[in-house]
Amino acid sequence: MDWTGKQVVILGIARQGTALARYLVAHGARVTLSDLKPREQLDLQPLADLPGVDFVLGGHPLALLDRCDLLCLSGGVPSDLPIVQEARRRGIRLSNDAQVFFEVCPARIIGVTGSAGKTTTTTLIGEMLKLSTQEAAGSPAPARSVWVGGNIGNPLISDVERIRSEDWVVMELSSFQLELMTRSPHIACVTNITPNHLDRHGTMEAYIAAKRRILDFQSPRDWRVLSADNEVTAGLEGSARALWFSTRNEPRGDGAWMDAAGYLRIRVDRTAESPIGGRPSRIDAVICHRRELLLMGEHNVANVLAAATVCAAAGASVEALRRVSTTFRGVAHRLQLVAQRGGVRWYDDSIATTPERLMAALRCFDQPVILLCGGRDKHLPWEAAVRMMVERCKAVVLFGEMGPMVAEKLSDEQKRTNRLAFQWSQCGSLEEAVAEAHRLAQPGDAVLLSPGGTSYDAFKDFAERGDFFRKLVDALPAA
Known part of the structure; x- marks a missing residue:
């Protein structure tokens, strides 16, 4: 496609939006970058050297479509936004960096x-x-x-x-x-x-x-x-x-x-x-x-x-x-062994943002597991995961936004199965959860961060959550 003079609106200023803007500007397009965040919450420095790029920040006004040949959505931008629905109604083509x-x-x-x-x-x-x-x-x-x-x-x-x-x-x-x-x-x-x-x-x-x-x-x-x-x-x-x-x-x-x-x-x-x-x-x-x-x-x-x-x-x-x-030893934040301290192994599986992935991680362990579960729920079914937690885990430490929801389900399952020895506790933050897991852990145990929810209640992404977990573990006393 000849991009010369084409009016392109990109929704979302992140890795994908920034990379696409650079490519399109280099090929003659006139680019407008829009983000729901205001300017003070964005790092626009990587785009400072791009000539002729316009910014519309703090929202996605429909007026962006008045001069728009192509509307591009970055990965985190929902396709049911009013501006996207209006673009479809007007017959404006939708795309993204992958397309x-x-x-x-x-x-x-x-x-x-x-x-x-x-x-x-x-x-x-x-x-x-x-x-x-x-x-x-x-x-x-x-x-x-x-x-x-x-x-x-x-x-x-x-x-x-x-x-x-x-x-x-x-x-x-x-x-x-x-x-x-x-x-x-x-x-x-x-x-x-x-x-x-x-x-x-x-x-x-x-x-x-x-x-x-x-x-x-x-x-x-x-x-x-x-x-x-x-x-x-x-x-x-x-x-x-x-x-x-x-x-x-x-x-x-x-x-x-x-x-x-x-x-x-x-x-x-x-x-x-x-x-x-x-x-x-x-x-x-x-x-x-x-x-x-x-x-x-x-x-x-x-x-x-x-x-x-x-x-x-x-x-x-x-x-x-x-x-x-x-x-091959694996990719970071995917069942990654990050520390062995006092006979306890600490694993980072921060990528596990669904109950299904949490269960897959639990199946990998034969030794007693203290599970760190929390974050933001994706509105997915939790019944099978909660059953597996009660059956397989030595203890579960909950944290973050979805902690109370999982706590209620764990309590119901514990009563239903009469597993009185099963331990679970609820913390406000990942920092508190790591401290609680450290208190509970004994030599031979595995502490597993496999949250089952997204990181967006407290972190930019799962990688930032996993990196923070590793720092917390590194700071723990050896005994």
């Missing part, structure tokens, strides 16, 4: 989405492809580059001028981005779909519809990689060729799975003509044994299988899949 990137990116794109596991899977894919390209080139600096970003790390629109047609792009995509998109990746991976972001999407049906858009615009020569273990993803149909991954059963078609003996296996046929490049190959091999993985939990076995399936479709070597699978 613009898809329109201009010259390289092949792998897209990853899901309710849980997408960041770990995206990172694993990037590492597997990087190692495979190094092997093919016989050098640490191969001719083909692998770019990883999107909803994690760097918005890839910032790098698009340096991306070449022979490269690979690995992109994490959120439901917020996907609901506006009209392009699909060459390889689309959906790790799973479970209740999440219902505070934003309203219904589970709307949330599923947003996620499945990653498949909607694929061709029959593309690939879709889906979990066979998840009820929703197992039923997703599309035009692209299907590959499956499962921790339970050998898939009905090609894909990756864990067999009854605990071996991770893969079978993928790439001998048919493919538009995504890579050498034709037929893979039928053992990747490794589950015991060789450094990542904890069955959900991480699924993430490794998903990444291996994607990379096999992209033409990566089995050796690259094996080496990364057995050496």
Whole structure:
């Protein structure tokens, strides 16, 4: 698209909005950045060098649409805002940084989405492809580059001028981005779909519809990689060729799975003509044994299988899949061991912003667990998570905005099951919760921050919450 003279309004001044503004201004667009926060609450310094950018702060007035060719929404901006509804009524096109990137990116794109596991899977894919390209080139600096970003790390629109047609792009995509998109990746991976972001999407049906858009615009020569273990993803149909991954059963078609003996296996046929490049190959091999993985939990076995399936479709070597699978130590704030103090292990799983992810974390532990649960609720069902807390945890320490809600459910479950020895307590802040967990913990215990809610009641994001947790733990006395 020729952006020269185009009037573009971007809602939301954060990583994505800032990166998109830079790209559009560099290509001749006239950009207006709008944010609900007033100027004094925003850091506009990264945009100080951009010429001709207008700012409308403290709200999104409808007058922004009077001269607007394109309205772009940053990731945290709801699509049901009055200004977005009015833009639809006027026929103004909606977009975001991911959509613009898809329109201009010259390289092949792998897209990853899901309710849980997408960041770990995206990172694993990037590492597997990087190692495979190094092997093919016989050098640490191969001719083909692998770019990883999107909803994690760097918005890839910032790098698009340096991306070449022979490269690979690995992109994490959120439901917020996907609901506006009209392009699909060459390889689309959906790790799973479970209740999440219902505070934003309203219904589970709307949330599923947003996620499945990653498949909607694929061709029959593309690939879709889906979990066979998840009820929703197992039923997703599309035009692209299907590959499956499962921790339970050998898939009905090609894909990756864990067999009854605990071996991770893969079978993928790439001998048919493919538009995504890579050498034709037929893979039928053992990747490794589950015991060789450094990542904890069955959900991480699924993430490794998903990444291996994607990379096999992209033409990566089995050796690259094996080496990364057995050496990868995980992504920050995802069941990360942050300290061992006085015989107690402290784990940061701040990324767990849903009850489903909290339960996945609890399943990873055999030793007594003191769980730190709290934050802001997403209006998701808590019954199963509360049952698991009472069954599996030595104690639960609640904190934050949703603490009273979970406390009521814990009390009801404790009475229903007559588990009088089960301990739970309620604190106002994460700082108080860490102190309480330290008081309760004994040698051999694990203290797990797996909140089950978002961080927005007290922190900018889950990463800031996890970093603060680590600082609190580091400051604890050794005994």
